[in-house]
Amino acid sequence: TFISRLIAFVIRNRHSDSISQTMSYYPTSVPNGTDTNTHHSNGNHSTTASAAMTAVAAAAAVYGAAQNGICLRVDPNMEAKDFWRKYDITVHGKDAPLPLMSMHAFKWPQRIAEALETDQFTSPTPIQCQSWPIALEGRDLVGVAQTGSGKTLCYVLPAFVKILRDRPQRGPKCLILAPTRELAQQIQEVVRRYRFANNVCLYGGASRGPQMRQIREMNPQIIIATPGRMIDFVESRAIDIRAVDYLVLDEADRMLDMGFEPQLKKIIAQLPRERQTLMWSATWPKEVKALAAQYMKDYVQINVGGTEL
Known part of the structure; x- marks a missing residue:
């Protein structure tokens, strides 16, 4: 038959x-x-x-x-x-990678895979399913999503992959900028949980001396910072960020609302032109669009929910 x-x-x-x-x-x-x-x-x-x-x-x-x-x-x-429709996700960008539906679909380095298994991380959120293939491909990425969507791991795990894959270097490789001390500390908690990279958290409202000592003693691969404190360290030459090739702007809309645009531009001017940039925002106003247009190239944009792209 x-x-x-x-x-x-x-x-x-x-x-x-x-x-x-x-x-x-x-x-x-x-x-x-x-x-x-x-x-x-x-x-x-x-x-x-x-x-x-x-x-x-x-x-x-x-x-x-x-x-x-x-x-x-x-x-x-x-x-x-069907995945995009179910989770109300819109993706714009040339040759945008498709979402992967499970943790097993990702080829994580062994150390990361083992850590995720130990952490019993088996079910990625929709935004993680879509953003990881893009970030792991080395593409610039704009994500428009609300807090609580799991966006921190969207950029932290690809940062770990990049650090484990590339040769060790002097100076930080990844810079994560956040609008507030509280958010910066929350991000550091996620980074520290997996222990793949030396990291420091720099923010205002605290003594500069202990943060300076951490930078000197730890040789951090990842820096999490608020824009004001970060530009303070950069302009005083306390830290060299010229080797950073992975930049994250978390809650970019809030940073602009708080008046950090001049600091952001000064910081980005110190970074290599050949870098990967990931921007996350809860809203998509014209100011954030302009920032993306100025500092990102050929980026893929993900929208979760009804925010207009």
């Missing part, structure tokens, strides 16, 4: 390029020019019947195509489209 021949064909060719390409359910990116609002599926990966139907359909496509020497692929946007 046809089914018997189909099963035999799949088993016989299970390692072929045609099978592997057809069954590659998570391609790396949306094809250029694809409208992210045109494809969708039921999104239920765990349903055995659905998986079986998908497999049979894919195998049938391979079987028919193989007879003519043609290699086919499953529509790359079907699963992602």
Whole structure:
């Protein structure tokens, strides 16, 4: 029968390029020019019947195509489209990587994978599913999402990957700027939890001396800072940030509302032009848009919720 021949064909060719390409359910990116609002599926990966139907359909496509020497692929946007609609996510940007739906879909370095397993981190938030593929690809990223979406790990884990992958260097590699002392300290708590990088937290309203000693003694790879205290250390040459190639602006809208735009521009002027920049904001006013346009290149933008892009 046809089914018997189909099963035999799949088993016989299970390692072929045609099978592997057809069954590659998570391609790396949306094809250029694809409208992210045109494809969708039921999104239920765990349903055995659905998986079986998908497999049979894919195998049938391979079987028919193989007879003519043609290699086919499953529509790359079907699963992602349903994910975007379910979680009210909009993605804009050239060749934007598609979301990955589970922790197992990410190829974390072994140390990070083990730490996440120890921490029993098994279910990424929707914004993490979408932002990690972008950040890990080295792309600039704008994320518009409310507090509580899990955005801190969106940029902290890729920072760890970058630090573990690249050669050790003198001076910090990652700079995270936040509007308030409280947020800076919260970010440091997340960074410290995983213990992959020396880090310091710099903020005003506290003595400058102890923070200076931490910088000298720890040789931090990650600096978390408020803009005012950071520019103080930079202008006094207490810290050299010319090797920073991973910049995060968290709550960029609040930093601008608090009048930190001059400090942000002075800090960014000290950084290498060849860097990766990630900006997070709860809103998307024209001032934040202008900041992104001035200091980011070819960025992918993620919006969670109803904020207009």
